[in-house]
Amino acid sequence: EVQVEQSGTEVKKPGESLRISCKLSGYNFDTYWIGWVRQMPGKGLEWIGIIDPSDSDTRVSPSFQGQVTFSVDKSISTAYLQWDSLDASDTAIYYCARRKTAVLNSAFGHWGQGALVSVSS
Amino acid sequence: QSVLTQPPSVSAAAGQKVNISCSGSSSNIGSNYVSWYQQVPGTAPKLLIYDNNIRPSGIPDRFSGSKSGTSASLGVTGLQPGDEAHYYCETWDVSLRAGVFGGGTRLTVL
Numbered sequence: 001e002v003q004v005e006q007s008g009t010e011v012k013k014p015g016e017s018l019r020i021s022c023k024l025s026g027y028n029f030d031t032y033w034i035g036w037v038r039q040m041p042g043k044g045l046e047w048i049g050i051i052d053p054s055d056s057d058t059r060v061s062p063s064f065q066g067q068v069t070f071s072v073d074k075s076i077s078t079a080y081l082q083w084d085s086l087d088a089s090d091t092a093i094y095y096c097a098r099r100k101t102a103v104l105n106s107a108f109g110h111w112g113q114g115a116l117v118s119v120s121s
Numbered sequence: 122q123s124v125l126t127q128p129p130s131v132s133a134a135a136g137q138k139v140n141i142s143c144s145g146s147s148s149n150i151g152s153n154y155v156s157w158y159q160q161v162p163g164t165a166p167k168l169l170i171y172d173n174n175i176r177p178s179g180i181p182d183r184f185s186g187s188k189s190g191t192s193a194s195l196g197v198t199g200l201q202p203g204d205e206a207h208y209y210c211e212t213w214d215v216s217l218r219a220g221v222f223g224g225g226t227r228l229t230v231l
Contacts, residue, residue: 061220
């Protein structure tokens with residue numbers, strides 16, 4: 001059974017850095033693209049980007065280009081989303097999700113529970 | 122402003138059916154499969170339909186998907202109170218070289 005476990009709530013100040021994690025299990029970690037989705041308070045889902053764990057190839061939405069960094073640690077089957085300098089507008093729930101098949105543009109078949117990031121001075 | 126356009130809300134009586142539309146362009150829906158997700162408030166999204174019209178195991182056949190040209194549609198029949206949620210379409214955009222979601226549609230069961 002595929003499981004997607006995300007790190008917990010983060011409360012940060014503007015300008016601080018942050019890395020949130022997403023541990024996946026129950027399958028071969030290298031095989032499926034892993035994506036990140038933002039949901040701002042009371043708003044819809046926004047596609048941030050996606051990473052291929054086998055070689056760290058990434059695709060990033062133009063709206064998020066240069067704002068976040070994607071990485072993986074294959075030794076612990078974990079994906080990361082990182083900010084170098086947070087802004088209050090980064091306050092949101094961030095979901096990690098695994099593609100249903102090994103194809104880049106397939107559906108997100110497995111979702112994490114979401115990680116709340118709150119940025120306030 | 123989302124690349125994919127969905128109606129903000131739809132409603133219908135329990136037992137009835139509803140369709141939720143998702144309109145795009147030749148660079149996204151017109152050239153890629155469409156997926157649909159259900160999000161009950163306070164929970165993570167759940168995959169309802171993939172590859173335009175395929176239901177994952179465990180999704181009741183009351184949910185169906187279709188695609189024609191640059192538009193897609195999610196159909197829900199026999200509406201139940203538990204179907205009240207937000208519904209999102211998603212596909213790949215070849216121009217953006219990234220995925221895109223629709224703005225979401227809130228379904229209310231009267």
